[in-house]
Amino acid sequence: MSLNVKSNIPVKISDKTLARIEVLKSRFPQGKQKSAILTILHEVQDENDNWLTVEAMDKVAEILNLRPIEVYEVVSFYSMYNQKPVGKYMFEFCHTSCCVTRGVEDLMEYTMKKIGVKKKGEVSADGLFSVKGVECLGACGYAPMMQLGDYYHEFLTPEKIDQLIEDCKAGKVELDSSKILNS
Numbered sequence: 584m585s586l587n588v589k590s591n592i593p594v595k596i597s598d599k600t601l602a603r604i605e606v607l608k609s610r611f612p613q614g615k616q617k618s619a620i621l622t623i624l625h626e627v628q629d630e631n632d633n634w635l636t637v638e639a640m641d642k643v644a645e646i647l648n649l650r651p652i653e654v655y656e657v658v659s660f661y662s663m664y665n666q667k668p669v670g671k672y673m674f675e676f677c678h679t680s681c682c683v684t685r686g687v688e689d690l691m692e693y694t695m696k697k698i699g700v701k702k703k704g705e706v707s708a709d710g711l712f713s714v715k716g717v718e719c720l721g722a723c724g725y726a727p728m729m730q731l732g733d734y735y736h737e738f739l740t741p742e743k744i745d746q747l748i749e750d751c752k753a754g755k756v757e758l759d760s761s762k763i764l765n766s
């Protein structure tokens with residue numbers, strides 16, 4: 584999906600998120616509130632099925648008093664922001680050197696076959712899964728690895744992926760670390 588195509592999907596931003604955004608903005612001096620953009624984009628993405636429509640990015644621009652292009656630039660630079668729909672469980676495989684030498688590309692192929700998609704970024708028919716390749720996640724000593732939600736899964740094998748997919752289908756996989764941190 585191109586950055587300048589409107590989705591016509593309404594942007595969801597709850598009162599709770601709006602209040603949190605105000606707190607985030609208040610941490611920076613007047614005129615420097617653009618510095619809160621990364622965290623605000625995460626908040627908005629989290630509330631909108633883990634991806635950012637053009638309308639959502641435009642809303643962030645409005646909130647931060649920026650030109651839309653300034654938000655598009657940030658979103659298109661970082662792989663942690665999604666510009667099109669993703670599966671509920673998005674397997675973010677590191678595809679940098681250590682993980683590649685430890686076989687991550689074969690594992691990505693294996694995973695895509697298992698979830699029934701032909702290419703990275705495609706969402707499985709049940710809406711549950713998608714696969715993405717990302718740059719080094721800083722866990723090179725545990726290669727091959729991937730991020731799923733807020734968590735890392737390391738020393739991956741086809742058997743571990745099989746188990747993970749089963750656990751996701753059974754609703755046993757936690758994605759949000761804040762639920763544990765705040766419990």
Ligand code: FES
Pocket residue numbers: 677678679680681682683719720721722723724726728
């Ligand atoms: S190369 Fe994969 S985590 Fe660094």
